[in-house]
Each structure stands twice: as structure tokens, then as C-alpha cells.
Amino acid sequence: MQVLHNRISNEELKARLFAETERRVTISLYKYFTITDPRAFRDEVYVKFSQLHVFGRIYIAHEGINAQISVPESNFESFRETLYKLSPELNGLRLNIAIDDDGKSFWVLRCKVRSKIVADGITDPDFDPSKVGKYLKADEVNEMIGRDDTVFVDMRNHYEYEVGHFENALEVPSDTFREQLPMAAKMLKDKKDKNIVMYCTGGIRCEKASAYLRYNGFQKVFHVEGGVIEYVRKAKEQNLPLKFIGKNFVFDERLGERITDDVISQCHQCGKPCDNHTNCNNDGCHLLFIQCDECKNKFDGCCSNTCKDEFHLPAEEQRVRRAGRENGTMIFNKSRNNPLLSKVNAVSEETAT
Template sequence: MPVLHNRISNEALRERMLAETEPRTTISFYKYFTIADPKATRDALWQTLTALDVFGRIYLAHEGINAQISVPQSKFEAFRAALYAFDPALDGLRLNIALDDDGKSFWVLRMKVRDRIVADGIEDPNFDASNVGDYLKAAEVNAMLDDPDAVFIDMRNHYEYEVGHFENALEIPADTFREQLPKAVEMMQDHKDKKIVMYCTGGIRCEKASAWMRHNGFNKVWHIEGGIIEYARRAREQGLPVRFIGKNFVFDERMGERISDDVISHCHQCGAPCDSHTNCKNDGCHLLFIQCPRCAEKFNGCCSELCAEESVLPEEEQRRRRAGRENGNKIFNKSRGRLNTKLGIPDPE
């Protein structure tokens, strides 16, 4: 039986990736389709992709697949052929190719089986995730942005919206996708006559959100094909104005793709214009926040003076301080409230 997981340390794997000389292409894709045995599918696909030196993060569930990966450029065509041949449902699947890519987005392949490929909290047995809104291509997106009867709804988290979004897009004030779904329905109850356009990073969240809106009685619902990534790529290829402002947050080592030159957010420590996310270097925190180069130097890559002081203590003392202390989401903290509390910023009324 072949080994179906990694046995090398993260540090060694990362160093190996950084030493690679061949460029890699970063890709994201998803598909809602029925997978009868996600575990067996995971194991078979792991072997296929490992043979092609694919790195990244892939989730599988009975409802489908969600992936963010990197592929050596010389093996891209072989990867695409293998993926399309793996299951008839994946044949011809759209692959979202990263826009601002240094090829260093991932250093290991991790594949997990989950209950859902996107945690949505939906328990209604009558919900049909395939009854989605209509797709919008790049030119249609721009036309809809100029339509006074259209409302663009951003189905991403606050820290994503903060650094970039479509012009006049509505932010849903919730920390998670499962909280956003009912909130979006609630906020649009008095606007059922409006054209609703939903979008997200690569399409997976807004596609399900469009189906949820239709399930709740909204008939004029669209979502952007391939999300922000595909929209920006197609708009540039077709010589269209790119109407997304700022940076598109991505869930890998890059933490962002530059879409426009506009910097619409600010350093969370000094308020200077900045849209570079980082995780606090204190192992007892790892809060995700925006930090300018000046503050990164001042606070040694940490979110506060307390974390800066703690980060340079002996490891044993750091562990002693962390013992029993609540340490939330260590990678991508979604809570604006926790961010404000940590940085001493009052919550808006």
C-alpha cells in the first residue's frame, strides 16, 4: 500500500520548494458534483497529483471538490489531462490561473475529506445547490456595475473586502460564510425587485450563495463566473476596464493578488495606506492583520508591543505563557472584533 500522506517536516518541504528552479503555476478550481466515496476519491487523486509534483490544498466531500494548487509549468498540460480524465464530472472543468503569481504559493500537497467543501450551515433538506443564478462574464459584469437596479454583494470575509472589492459592492457584516448566507437574505428582503450580483474570490462561495438566494425567493440572481480571478483575467485579455479596486486576497503564501494600483486600506497600527496582510510572528498569536513596512520593522512583524516582546523570549518561556491561553484561528482570523480588541481599536457603533 503506497504512503498517502507526507512524512517530511513542513520546514524541509518549504525549503525544498524555495530551492526549485522550474517555475510553477498557481491554479484554483472547484466543482459541485456528487462524490459517492470521498475517501477513496481522495486517495486515488492524491496518487495522481503526487506523481505530477502538485502542491496545494484540496478538500473533498460528497458535494464536490475545492482546490488551490501549484503545478510545475512543464507538467501543466499533463496535470490538466489527468484531472479531466479522473472523473467525467471534471472533464473540461474551468481552471482559474492566478494573476499575480510568483510560483511559491504552496510547498506540500494536503488533501482532506470534509462534510462540505464550503462550510455553509445549511440544514434545509429541500435546498438544491445546483439551482444557481446565471453566470456573468467580464463584459456583462461591467455592464451590470453601471445598472442602477443592480446590487453587488461581496460573499467574502471582512479582511478580504477590506483590501479590495468591486465599486459600491455591499459587504455582509458577518465573520463566516455560514453567517453571511442568512444575513444576505435578511438584508435584501426589501429589495427583491433588484438585480442581485454575487461574487467571491474564485466562484465557489458565490455560486452556492446564488442558489441560496434563489431558494429564498429571489428570482433575479447572478454570480460572476470564476469570481474575481477569472473576471480580472478575462477583462485584461479583452481590453476591458477592470472595475475591481485594490487587491484580491488569496488563501496561500502570497495572501494577495494585485488587481488595481489603488490601495484602499490602511496599516492597522499606524494608519498609513497599506494593503499587505501578515500573520503576527508571535507563535502565541498569529493574528492576521495589515502591517506597513515601517511598523513591521518597529514591531518585529508582530501585531503589538506585547507580542513583539513575547516573540523574542526563550521558547520555554513562550510555551509557559501560552499554556491555557485562548489562541483562536492561527492562520486566517476572520473576526474584525478580535482584531480591534487586539489592536486597541474601538468597535464601530
Template sequence: MLEEKEPRVTISFYKYFHLDDPQQFRDELYIKFYEIDVFGRVYIATEGINGQISVPENKKDRFKEILYNCHPELNGIRLNEALDNDGKSFWVLRMKVRNKIVADGIEDQTFDSSKTGKYLTAKEFNKLSEQDDTIVVDMRNSYEYEVGHFSNAVEIPSRTFREQLPKAVELLQNHKDKNIIMYCTGGIRCEKASAYMLHNGFKNVYHVEGGIIEYVKKAREENLPLKFIGKNFVFDERLGERVTDDVISKCHQCGAPSDRHTNCANQKCHDLIIQCERCAEEFKGCCSHDCVQHLVP
């Protein structure tokens, strides 16, 4: 990638649909992606596909053609282009077959992930989220919420999506008569979460179409008030996309304003932390003095 001269584009996509043979689907799609220099991470399961990839700009149309034609359910699916789109997000192509494209911990065989809440566009979200009988729910992990979120969003404290689903049902149990709007980074988690809330007796459930990425893109295009503040955490080399200039989180070590995510430089720890530049220098990129002492030269 470092030697490439062609600009790259970072794209995320997902679709819930049934696949009879995920392994064969994966193998055939891998060959086609590899031939056009796609990098990234793609998960495939009987319940669908979930991908975050980087593709050379001059091969973007070919990528779309391949994806749209590899299965009837994928024809014309939404592709979320990154907000901070320099393409330097992935370095290799990894495609894996998993039990689910999003690990949810749901064992109830009667649950149907296709019965989802109603999509909301950016304009519809802005209007509905301002109503008194509406609760906006962040369906991301705590470290994502910490650096950026919708200004009136409720956090469901957790480190994983599988922890969060039952917590959301429990915390909102007394609000089944209200409008529940769920959101996440690109839509895949909040779409499944909306189905889970409906499965558990909630009536007026919505989710933001395309997640934060699509919301910000449309809000900017349509000159709408931007209700997301701070930084949008992303699961690639960038670890974040700047949405607004607001820095709403603090360095985990000194408490100074910072939304700079990094992994501890001690590979035996590798904990994800928020670390300001001053502490990064003092701690040599580590999360603690103990990790500094155990750094491999």
C-alpha cells in the same frame, strides 16, 4: 521548492457534483497528484471538490489530464490561473475529506446547491452592474473586502461564509425585485450563495463566472474597463494579488495607507492584520506590544 529550477503555476478550481465515496476518490487522486509534484490544498466532499494548487509548468498538461479524467463531472472544468502567477504559493500537498467543500452552516435539507444563479462574463458584469436596479454583493470575508473590491459592491460584514449567508438574505430582503450580482475570489462561494438567495425567494440572481480571478483576466484580455480596485486577497503564502495600484485600506496599527496583510509573529496569537512596513519593524511583525513581549526567542 526552493531548489526547483522549473517555474510553477498556481491554479484554483472547484466543482459541485455528487461523490458516493469521497475518501476513495481522494486517495486515488492524491497518489496521482503526488507523482507530478503538485503542492497545495484540496478539499473533497460528497458535494464536490475545491482546490488551490501549485504545479510545475512542465507538468501542467499532465495535471489537467489527471483532473479531467478522474471523474466525468470534472472533464473540462475551468481552471483559474493566479493573476500574480509565480507559483510560490504552497509548499506541501494536503488533501482532506470534509463534510462540505465550503462550510456554509446550511441545515435545510431542501436546499439544492446545484440550482444556482446565472453566470456573468466580465463584459456582462460591467454592463449589468451599471444599472440602477442592480446590487453587487461581495461574498467574501471582511478582511478580503478591506483591501480590494468592486467599486460599487456592498459588503456583508462577517468573518466566515456561514455567518454571511443569512446576513445577505436579511440585508437584501427589501430588494427582491432587483438584480443581485454576487462575487467572490474564484467563484465557489458566490455560486453557492446565488443558489441560497434563489432558495430564499430572490428572483434575479447572478454570479460572476470564475470570480475576481477570471473577471480580471478577461477584462484585461478584452480591454474592458476594470471595475475591481485594489488587491485580491488569496488564501496561500502570497496573501494577495495586485489588481490595481489603488491602496484602499489602512494599517491597523498606525492608520497609514497599506494593504500588506500579515499574520502576527507571536504564534500563540497569529492574528491576520494589515500592517505597514514601518509598524512591522516597530512591532517586530506582531499585532501589539503585548504580543512583542511574548515572542518566543
């Protein structure tokens, strides 16, 4: 009987990962195409990728596949061949290779079936996510950026935009992609005569966003092929000037890839230039925020003195304190309106007393 789920503890899996001596390649990929039986497709993917020691997150839905994974370097070609044979739609699929990568991005393979590979809130059956805008390659991005007839639109979340973005890109200030889509259309309604260039981390969100704008009557819609990851890779290969400044936030243990030396954000605790994201060490919080090394040492990786004090309590007392809120909306909440941010903003007051 084939095993279709992981049965080993995270602690052991992490230990195995860091004991590995072979380099791993971190990859992101996606494809919008119709999958008739997502559950059967998921099981096939899990079995075949497990055999190749693939780690990471894979989401499968009727509308396609979305994955962020790592592959042992010696298995890379076998992985690519296996992927391409899963479906004719996946044959020749572009793989986004991580830029700043130590190979320790994932330690287990998680493969899940979801209603959509990107939650978009769209219920209109006439919407077709495959009717996308025009792809832009790296040199075309550089040619269009800064033009008066062109608007670059960042379809990532605020914590991603905060540490890095294309020059003069428009931020859509919402907390989720499903909120961003109608908000972007509203913000751009008086710019239908301009070129609209959308981008995101690896291409999956901006591709759907471009289809959404086209569905809402926009004609001159483009999106950066492969997102920031592919743009940077191609720009470096072709010795093009980088028009993306700062860091590119990524959804794995690294929490960011350095693109340029520019630091465009500040430590949320002391205000010094900093673009290092961290998760508050307090298990009753885990707020994602920006923290410099000095503040990390001062607050033991926590977002406030309150969390620092709770972090140092005996484990049982910590569990009692966070009972009822450990799995609530406060945990790992990255919203710009997250009430936990009030703790970050209050740190200066705490340290002054």
C-alpha cells in the same frame, strides 16, 4: 504500498520548494457534483496529483471538490488531463489561474475529506447547490456594475473586502460564510425586484450563495463566473476597464494579488495607506492584520508591543506563556470582532508611553 499522506517536515519541504528552478502555476478550481465515496476519491486524487508534484490544499466531500494548488509548468497539461479523467463531471472544468504569482504559494499537498467543500450551515435536505444563478462574464460584469437596478454583493470575509472589492459593492458584515448566507438574504429582502450579482475570490462561495438566494425566492440572481480571479484575467485579456479596485486576498503564502494600484485600506497600527496583510510573528497570537513596512520593522512583524516582547523571549518561555491558548479560538482568528484586535487599536497608546 502506496503512500497516501506526506511524511516530510515542513522545513524540508519549504527548502525544496525554494530550491526549485522550474516555474509553478498557481490554480484554484471547484465543482459541485455528487461524489459517492469521498475517501476513495480522495486517495485517488492524492496518488495521481503527487505523481505530478502538485502542491496545495484539496477538500473533497459528497457535494464535490475544492482546491487551491500549484503545478510545475511542465506538468500543467498532464495535470489537466488527469483532472479531467477523474470524473465525467470534471471534464472540461474551468481552471482559475493566479494573476500575480511567483509560484511559491504552496510547498506540500494536503488532501482532506470534509462534510462539505464550503461550510454553509444549511441542513435543509431540499436545498440543491447546483440550482445556481446565471453566470456573468467579465464584459457582462462591467455592463451591469453601477446600474440603478443592480446590486453587487461581496460574499467574502471582511478582511478580504477591506483591501479590495468591486466598485460600490455591498459588504455582508459577518465572520463566516454560514453566517453570511442568511444575513445576505435578510439584507436584500427589499431588493427582490433588482438584479443581485454575487461574487467571491474564485467563484465557489458566490455560486452556492446564488443557489441559496434562489432557494429563498430571489429570481434575478447572478454570480461572477470564476470569481474575482477569472474576472480580472478575462478583463485584462479583452482590454476591459477593471471595475475591481485594490487587492484580491488569496488563501496562500501571498495573501493577496495586486489588481489595481488603488490602496483603499490602512495600516492597522499607524493608519497610513496600506493593504499588505501579515500574520503576527508571535506564535501565541498569529493575528491576521494589515501592517505597513515601517510598522513591520518597528514591531518585528508583530501586532503590538506585547506580542513583540513575547516574540523575543526564549523559546521555552514562549511555550509556557501560550500553554492552553496555542490551539484556542484566538489563533489565526480573522473575525472583525476578534478580541486580539484591541491590541492593534491600543498600539498608539503603547507607543505614547
